[in-house]
Amino acid sequence: MSDPLLSVDGLTVRLEVRGERRAVLRDVALTVRAGEALGLVGESGSGKSMTARAIDRLLPRGAEVDGTIRFGGRDVHALSGADLRRYRNQAAMIFQDPRAHVNPVRRIGDYMTEALRTNLGVSPAAASRRASDMLAQVGIEGGSRRLRQYPHEMSGGMLQRVMIAAALLTEPRLLLADEPTTALDVTTQAEVMAILDELRHEYGLAMLFITHDLELAAAICDRTVVMYAGQIVEVRESGRLHDDPLHPYTAALAAARPDITRTAGRLRAIPGRPLSAFEAPPGECAFAPRCPHARDACRAGTPAITELDGGLSRCVRARELRGKLGERANA
Amino acid sequence: MPDRDPAPVLEVTALRKEFGDLVAVDDVSFRVPEAGSLAIVGESGSGKTTVARMIVGLERPSGGSITACGNDRSRPARSRPDRRRRGREVQIVFQDPYTSLDPRQTAEGAIDEVLRLHHGWPAERRRARVAELTDLVGLDERQSRALPRALSGGQRQRVAIARALAAEPRILILDESVAALDVSIQAQVLNLLADIRDSTGVSYILISHDLAVVRQLADDVVVLRRGRVVERGPTPRVLDDPQEEYTRLLRASVPRPGWKPARRARAAGGVTKPEENGP
Helix, strand or coil, X not given: CCCCCEEXXXXXXXXXXXXXXXXXXEEEEEXXXXXXXXXXXXXXXXXXXXXXXXXXXXXXXXXXXXXXXXXXXXXXXXXXXXXHHHHHHHEEEECCCHHHHCCCCCCHHHHHHHHHHHHXXXXXXXXXXXXXXXXXXXXXXXXXXXXXCCHHHCCHHHHHHHHHHHHHHCCCCEEEEECCCCCCCHHHHHHHHHHHXXXXXXXXXXXXXXXXXXXXXXXXXXXXXXXXXXXXXXXXXXXXXXXXXXXXXXXXXXXXXXXXXXXXXXXXXCCCXXXXXXXXXXXXXXXXXXXXXXCHHHHCCCCCCEEECCEEECCCCHHHHCCCCCHHHHC | CCCCCCCCCEEEEEEEEEECCEEEEEEEEEEECCCCEEEEECCCCCCHHHHXXXXXXXXXXXXXXXXXXXXXXXXXXXXXXXXHHHHHHEEEECCCCCCXXXXXXXXXXXXXXXXXXXXXXXXXXXXXXXXXXXXXXXXXXXXXXXXXXXXCXXXXXXXXXXXXXXXXXXEEEEECCCCCCCHHHHHHHHHHHHHHHHHHCCEEEEEECCHHHXXXXXXXXXXXXXXXXXXXXXXXXXXXCCCCHHHHHHHHCCCCCCCCCCCCCCCCCCCCCXXXXXX
């Protein structure tokens, strides 16, 4: 198999919080192949957004980073200046809240064409033409008029489509999409996801799709990575994630979510609350305190991530529990 | 549990709200029985939150009537006792527990204040009730004495629920109250809300965009679109066999195993929000 487009290995990030160094990511390793959609799922504090930020070199000042990130064979940490800007055009980020990431006093056209004009030397007229064409691709008609509008003149769903169009203008090879539809209505979410899916296939784009919604990730991604307390706990082909998970946390997450097709007597809630990396008890499985399958062995050391059934699981009992964790096994 | 009364605990008739030229809520009617649970679902701009705000008294209806426990509440309260009585009829829990709690008040302090205001009980009785309520929502002693900033989102939402219940309301409005919670915490809070309804007989009005949450908690559902009711009925029937095209679209937009997101035909897209076509 050819080299992956993106490979992250041994990524550990510490941030300074009130004078204290706290781990937010611990030994994260993942790959995204050209054209592949990889889901990154987790709850608050799991490190999913931090992973995307680390990949795009958007970590806060003072962050301590170990490990390697390679994109198209190049070491991302070695990039600076114009190379770093070009890299960010190649690995383009789409954020959850478009309003927080566009300048409210600048026109949509200025925002969309900035990278083309300043990084890629495209003339303003050509940049505007391309922006207007791209707006049509994400379903926004009347492009040249739209380019003269301000962000407040657009709804959230439309502004998110503008963000996607802007990201696509620099012809990236990877989209880093951080909960791009979480703030949108469900029907708008479906529309934005359909647009992303369509354009991704058309341009052969890879995508790292970050979400708290296991079902959404499973539906649109080829493989899904599940994170807990700053670590990857499972990597699985998306189609098998729901029915045949390898890690008890993935299974618990799927079981806790209410089901639109039936009313449960009681939901299978996970006791306690999700932990951040720095809160995780050292030297044991981070999920053990909440895990219905935890045994003494789970507290004897931090489990390594191991291969199983074509996926990866960070559970010492994974082999024993195999086939017993899914929805079907519990029904 | 209180007796099942055939008269509804809440009745909303031909409710209407205008903001300038915009009709936010248009001819909305529904009834909620004692210990019942009704969901109002819809997307941004459907008017669902405006309906909730009118019921609780934060907005004044432009037309129609709201009757809770037999008392009209479509006009502002005329006196302090009247206002307090209304507080004992309807309470609300908002989406964001970070902004709806006083940052300088502990959970115990917040609950105690409501007990003093609404029931005027002596300190000892209030103390006992505070302990009961914090216990009911699953807050431990440390959490009960902590300020909101020392609590997680799920714990804060428990404080907000306990505080709302302290007034012993007959109706509790849950305005996207579990939407901002992590999945594993959301399940805990949904189970808690089901238990509270069983043990107190309180009625719920659930304002939500999340159809799976609605399925779990609500007996009946009203689907709103642009201020108008498009469909209503028992939750299982509406979700399993939606009759209206808009309800079917909402249902089809929910990700599930094997889901393929569909791009709407823009021309036929009656769902396009008004601002998307103008100006």
